[in-house]
Amino acid sequence: MAGIKYEIKENKGVLSESPKGWKKELNLVSWNDRTAKYDIRDWSQEHDKMGKGVTLTVDELRELKNILNNMDLS
Template sequence: MAEIKFEIKETMGTLSQSPKGWNKELNLISWNGKEAKYDLRDWAPEHEKMGKGVTLNIDELRSLRDLLNGMEL
């Protein structure tokens, strides 16, 4: 299996932390040298391991924002 390379360009924020210390974060990440995209996933401390996540381009992120803003919470 090929190694996945990533570079966190900007950390937008942390949504939560698990009892094991993993953080659910929204970051702007470049995967394998490609254009950076917004990424929501769990990260181990120091970002040495990651969980499965969702990667969004700017248009998808705006659509998600609009959906969330329209919800009654």
């Protein structure tokens, strides 16, 4: 993405991988030198290309965790 600076501070895990090698990951990412936030999106193998994703604060991630913990996935 042109003009957007990012740094993956910490990889928390891989959710899935496509046949082309792109991985949907949960990372802690600093965007444009700002405080790092949790981020879920697809990344190319070299992390030089990315898909659309969602960025969450710690509070939003906690709320998402609560929602997922209370879901019946059966």
